[in-house]
Amino acid sequence: MSNLKNRVTLIGHVGQSPEVKSFDAKGKLARFSLATNDSYKNSKGEKIEETQWHNVVAWSKLAEIVEAHVEKGSYLVLEGKIVNRSYETKEGEKRYITEIVANELNFLSSKKEKAA
Numbered sequence: 001m002s003n004l005k006n007r008v009t010l011i012g013h014v015g016q017s018p019e020v021k022s023f024d025a026k027g028k029l030a031r032f033s034l035a036t037n038d039s040y041k042n043s044k045g046e047k048i049e050e051t052q053w054h055n056v057v058a059w060s061k062l063a064e065i066v067e068a069h070v071e072k073g074s075y076l077v078l079e080g081k082i083v084n085r086s087y088e089t090k091e092g093e094k095r096y097i098t099e100i101v102a103n104e105l106n107f108l109s110s111k112k113e114k115a116a
Contacts, residue, residue, distance in 0.1 A: 006081040008100060010054060011108070012036040014074040020067045028063035032056050032070065034078070034100075055099045056080070062102060069107070079104040 015033035022028050034056050039049045056078065058066045070076070080102040088094055 007079065008082055009077065009079045010034055010036055010100065011077045012054070012075075014070055014072055014076065015053065017072050018066050018070050020063060027060040028067065030058040030063035030066035030070075032066065034076065055097065056102055057083075057099050058102045058105070062105060065105065070105075075108040077106045077108055078102045 012034045015035055018030045018032040020028055020030045034054045036052050036054065037049060038052070039047055042048050078100070080100045083099050083101050084096065085099070086094055086096045
């Protein structure tokens with residue numbers, strides 16, 4: 001078990017078109033949300049469906065791929081790592097955020113295929 005890593009694989013739909021920023025030294029950054037769905041039966045035997053939203057970040061070449069091909073509704077499988085970070089708002093409040101930093105991305109279907 002000494003080889004365990006911070007690694008996550010998610011399969012879901014993109015919630016909105018990615019937000020892409022360009023930086024001089026670091027290249028590009030793409031951000032988007034990914035919805036994953038799960039279902040289970042509660043103690044009464046009723047089926048309960050839950051949606052979890054994940055904040056996803058992609059850098060450099062992967063950000064360029066996201067910019068060119070990912071849109072709202074895209075069905076993806078992605079692999080990455082979970083990162084927790086904090087930042088300070090303009091008002092001086094400390095905020096915490098959990099993100100998935102993607103390092104691999106595969107398309108299961110596009111929005112266009114889904115509509116057909």
